[in-house]
Amino acid sequence: MDSFTYVNIFETKGLEYLLLLCFWGLFVYLLKYLSTPDKKRKDSKR
Amino acid sequence: MDRRNFLKTSLVVGGTALTCKNARAQEQHNPDEFVGILVDTTRCIGCRACEIACGETWGMHVPDVLNDGALETHRNTDENQFTVVNKFETEKGDVFVKKQCMHCYQAACATACPTEAMKQMQGGPVVWRGNKCIGCRFCMVSCPFDMPKFEYDEWNPKLQKCTMCFERLEKGQKPACVAACPTDALMFGPRLKNLEVARHRIYSHPDEYEHHIYGEHEVGGTGYIYLSAVPFDQIGFRTDLGKRPYPEYTKEFLYAVPMILFGVPAFLLGLNALADSSRSGPESEFSLEFDIDNEGDK
Amino acid sequence: MNNNVAINASFGNLFRFFIQELKPRGPWLTPFNIISIPVILVGLGILVYRFIHGLGSVTNLSQETPWGLWMGFDVVTGVALAGGAYVITFVVYVVGLDKYHGIVRATVLNGLLAYCFYGGALLIDLGRPWNAPNPYIGNSFGFSSVLFLICWHFLLYMVCEFVEFSPVIAEWLHLEKAKRFLKKLTLATVVLGITLSILHQSGLGALFLMAKPKIHPLWWSEFIPILFFVSSIYAGLSMIIFEGTVSHKVFSHLIPEKHHHHFDDIVFGLAKGAAITMFVYYFFKALLFIHDKQWDLIADGWGLWYLLEVIGFVLVPALMFAFGFKHRSLRIIKIAAVMALIGIILNRLNVSVIAFNWYSVAHYVPTWQEIVVTFMVIFSELWVFRWFVTRLPVFDSGH
Structure with a gap:
């Protein structure tokens, strides 16, 4: 039998936004990391 | 269309609509109204007359109910049997539960079928039509009750499941299992009436029934509804299926399909025009033509 | 010389030209042939x-378990791995990166070919x-069905790719x-092809939306x-790296020298x-994991299996x-590509086969026949691919 109690369906929203902040931080770092390939290694290989 | 004609037409249409409405109000039985079967497990004595009637009606496996000892195990319906009765030992004694296709009112199998082979007929029964079926078994994947059964050992396999005796209903007869039931554990009728009866039984015997009608809200409502003396998870029912009709799980996706077909090509062509003009500089004109050998020529 | 025959195309000559081209070139008894021919023959026997x-x-x-290895691997996984075509045509024809x-x-x-064979595997x-x-x-149009959509998209997309x-x-x-005429169609078919790909790649996931109660909650999501x-x-990008690397080894005699260096850059x-x-x-x-509060689920074997897929074969190859x-480092990239491909195979098989009916006692395990037929599909695709690249100007633009 169902009962009528309050269920917060947005309970995890705060955590989700924290994850979003993490993502943006790491993503910007990743893009910066990828934007400058290691030129020295490349030249020595060729 | 000129104004006079328009007025005339709207008067006629309006008038027809009014008459229709009146006619519907007077009608005793609406053929679109869903029918269904109420299974009262407290009344079932496990005689399995329904299994026999079903097998005989459809020319399928007719069990030898006196000698096969089938109640000792929990069986499932299969490609040779549309319905089975199982025995569950509970705190309130043995409970017998008939099992078959639930005939959901928003049927996942019918929604899943790419050829409308599984189809919801007028009044609610879901039936399978062999001339359409391609045998993809997507109905089996989608059915929350695992009811469509596939003949894996046939070169020309059929999908087998209870049809709520659709042919008999069309002739004005009751489903074979209902007609065979000696204890009125099965009751056939309009779903609204079945629900009223079910509620009445619960309210007039509040201690004998679980205050829950299985199938009233499960998966959006089913044709078969069940009453029980013990919680439904003790007698083989899944209670985690939710109240949302299963077709709604794919509704948003299917809704988005034309959206994407409108939007994405336009977006891609726009992006292409932008990329094209920025790449080739002002001297070249806009062109849709591409040279697959660009690179080779350079 | 074959080509002159074709241009002057009387029908008989054209026919002879095709017969000529159907004959094998190169040695017969290569290791690939020795393995693949028996597999294909046995597979055909199994199909009969x-x-x-x-x-x-x-x-x-x-x-x-109505869908097993043939649906889960050949169709659901195979189509994901064939995603490279729409990604690359997007990059080259829409964005215009000539590289x-x-x-x-x-x-x-x-x-x-992947669509012909893996889509074709749907038929068996x-x-x-x-x-x-x-x-x-x-x-009988089943407009409400996701599979109906996929059927149509497979067909239309095959036409698009053929025109491309x-x-x-x-x-x-x-x-x-x-x-010259066919080239004019390229952009139109590319745009349509990308749109269709978006829809049927996601549609293959949408197939499992209604199987919610049967798929382990770690793998089911309304965002499948x-x-x-x-x-x-x-998956497409990794497959291009993988397949390109193998092609450059196996078909190196067909590929002009300058492309070899160029390919490294592409990789x-x-x-x-x-x-x-x-x-x-x-x-x-990660977002879905948090939203569905799934941390209770990762303690058991299923949870570890999930973490292996998501961390071991998504995050790790991403960082690699x-x-x-x-x-x-080409070596690290190639290893990462293989790991990413394994991750895709794991994910698709998890959704469609492994975590499907996860609570069931008698869990589905494919028979040897199913595995042989799966390899038959893969090998016959490779045969046709080999036939095309050794005869048509696939690796070299011919001029």
Whole structure:
């Protein structure tokens, strides 16, 4: 039998936004990391 | 269309609509109204007359109910049997539960079928039509009750499941299992009436029934509804299926399909025009033509 | 010399030309042939048996597990791995990055053949394949069905890819006029092809939306379509790296010297794309994990299996791609590509087979026949691919 109690369906929203902040931080770092390939290694290989 | 004609037409249409409405109000039985079967497990004595009637009606496996000892195990319906009765030992004694296709009112199998082979007929029964079926078994994947059964050992396999005796209903007869039931554990009728009866039984015997009608809200409502003396998870029912009709799980996706077909090509062509003009500089004109050998020529 | 015959095309000559081209070139008894020929023959035998005695005679499918390896690997996984074609045509024809032009032909051919064979694998899994035209010819359109959508998209997308590839065929036959005309269709078919790909890559995920109560909650989500679409992007990129690497080894005599160096450059670009896509995909997974509060579920074996897939075969290869790009290491990128592909295979099989009916006692395990037929599909695709690249100007644009 169902009962009528309050269920917060947005309970995890705060955590989700924290994850979003993490993502943006790491993503910007990743893009910066990828934007400058290691030129020295490349030249020595060729 | 000129104004006079328009007025005339709207008067006629309006008038027809009014008459229709009146006619519907007077009608005793609406053929679109869903029918269904109420299974009262407290009344079932496990005689399995329904299994026999079903097998005989459809020319399928007719069990030898006196000698096969089938109640000792929990069986499932299969490609040779549309319905089975199982025995569950509970705190309130043995409970017998008939099992078959639930005939959901928003049927996942019918929604899943790419050829409308599984189809919801007028009044609610879901039936399978062999001339359409391609045998993809997507109905089996989608059915929350695992009811469509596939003949894996046939070169020309059929999908087998209870049809709520659709042919008999069309002739004005009751489903074979209902007609065979000696204890009125099965009751056939309009779903609204079945629900009223079910509620009445619960309210007039509040201690004998679980205050829950299985199938009233499960998966959006089913044709078969069940009453029980013990919680439904003790007698083989899944209670985690939710109240949302299963077709709604794919509704948003299917809704988005034309959206994407409108939007994405336009977006891609726009992006292409932008990329094209920025790449080739002002001297070249806009062109849709591409040279697959660009690179080779350079 | 073959080509002159074709141009002067009297029908008989054209026929002779095709016969000529069908003959094998090169040695017969290569290791690949020795393995693949028996597998294909046995597979065909199994298929004959299956069409006489029913699906149950060669597969372990059951009433609870209606889709097994043929659907889960050949169709659901195979199509994801063929995603490279739409990604590369997007990059080359829509965005106009000429750097990747050299791999367009091979990738589109791969995509086309993958759809023919893996989409075709759907037919051997159908119980009543003679009714297969039904969704197309109009006597029974199941508009409400996701599979109906996928059926149509497979067909339309195959047409698109064929048109995209057709200039190469025209070039092979030295039909210059036809080639010029067909090239004009390229952009239109590319745009349509990308749109269709978005829809059927996600549609393959949408197939499992209604199977909610049967799939382990770690793998079911209402966002499966988006997950499938995003992961098909990096599946395609990884597959191009993998397949290109193998092609450059096996067909090195067909590939001009300058392309070899050029291909390394392309691989670095693809690795960067894959790293970013996988990173985003990983966070999609993390978001769903948090939203559905799934931390209770990761303690048992299923949880570990899930973590292995999401961390071991998504996050780790993503970082390896990034590292390989940064430090110009082809080796790391190639290992990452293989790991990403394993991750895709795991994910698709988890959703469609492994975590499907996870609570069931008698869990589905494919029979040897199902595995042989799966390899038959893969090997026959490779045969046709080999036939095309050794005859048509796929790797070299011919001029």
